[in-house]
Amino acid sequence: MEGQAGMALTDFVLDEWRRNVPTPVLAAARAIAARYGDSVLGVLFYGSCLRTGEIDDRILDFYVIVDDYGHAYDKQWLVIANALLPPNVFYHELHVEDPEKPGGVTVRSKYAVLTLEAFERRVRPSCLNVSLWARFCQPCQLLLARDQDMRRRMAAAVGRAAMTMLQSVIDLLPPFVTPRLLWETAFSRTYGAELRSERGNKGAEIFALDRKRYEDMTPLVLGALGQADILGAGSAVSSQPPRGPYYRASLLWVLRTLDGKIVSLLRLIKASMTFDGGIDYLAWKIHRHSGVEITITDAMRRRPVLSGLRMFLSLRKKGAFK
Structure with missing residues (x-):
């Protein structure tokens, strides 16, 4: 410039x-x-x-x-x-x-x-x-x-x-x-x-x-x-x-x-490994912006990557992501 x-x-x-x-x-x-x-x-x-x-x-x-x-x-x-x-x-x-x-x-x-x-x-x-x-x-x-x-x-x-x-x-x-x-x-x-x-x-x-x-x-x-x-x-x-x-x-x-959807999903998965309390934060943010309520269990916190993928697929069906 x-x-x-x-x-x-x-x-x-x-x-x-x-x-x-x-x-x-x-x-x-x-x-x-x-x-x-x-x-x-x-x-x-x-x-x-x-x-x-x-x-x-x-x-x-x-x-x-x-x-x-x-x-x-x-x-x-x-x-x-x-x-x-x-x-x-x-x-x-x-x-x-x-x-x-x-x-x-x-x-x-x-x-x-x-x-x-x-x-x-x-x-x-x-x-x-x-x-x-x-x-x-x-x-x-x-x-x-x-x-x-x-x-x-x-x-x-x-x-x-x-x-x-x-x-x-x-x-x-x-x-x-x-x-x-x-x-x-x-x-x-x-x-x-x-x-x-x-x-x-x-x-x-x-x-x-x-x-x-x-x-x-x-x-x-x-x-x-x-x-x-x-x-x-x-x-x-x-x-x-x-x-x-x-x-x-x-x-x-x-x-x-196409790039944005794929990269966003990969970043969510990666953030679950670097972001302390990441899955709780994602649940809070999604509820705040979309109104979709999410209950995070201890089992989900122990397996944040797998749980994050399952949560994404479930919320996608509910319309929490666009």
Whole structure:
């Protein structure tokens, strides 16, 4: 991402990162980063807690960006697992003193580990899997960056995620579009390309929650893509997209969806081995987003991989996953 348009998008991300961070969030990020020592290049805070500002009785989401898996882990199997099927996902709890709450609070976090090289590669259009660029086109916050050069490099990668997100749907849409049409189409496609327990209108909710942010960001993203002239309104939005590019883009989404469903299932299985209490977390998350109640037994906790597969097949029939 080069040129003035790309720099403007990077600056937009850097400006977003100047927001204040709640003390419990920063405390959790520091405690998690301490597990990986000087391999840490930065910690990205993202997800629903960041979007809504609600952290009580929630699970925070982080990505720990490291320089090398061998440097980050002291167990070789974790190095191999992270390289073969990134990222590795872990659970963390931290007790934090709170003057307003006697006895303090427990801050719960889910975090993933990824190298910077893998992060930069997986936010590009060449990456078939949508999970990283679909998440980091949304608001995020870089914490504990190693230095200012690293901060700018990671901001450029986050800007690239937004570019990949919109580029993936431009050819599916009419020649002139609105920010809302772009983002809601993109979110609908990416949510459909993974195993998700959220409602079908989640993409529209995400856009509505940060509408001004996406409207301000869209011209910068399209400018960096060299397609700033497609923004329009009114009757132009009702015209049809060109057929050739439309069919190519549609085929890519078939491949992304196939990849996303398979990789999501494999990641769920792997997370049951790295994520302490992982099967309980999955049950909680599925119930929270879909309303499907799941009872986890001790036998299921003893055999999380087999139980996770059985649970997935059962819940698939109930419509908990889409």
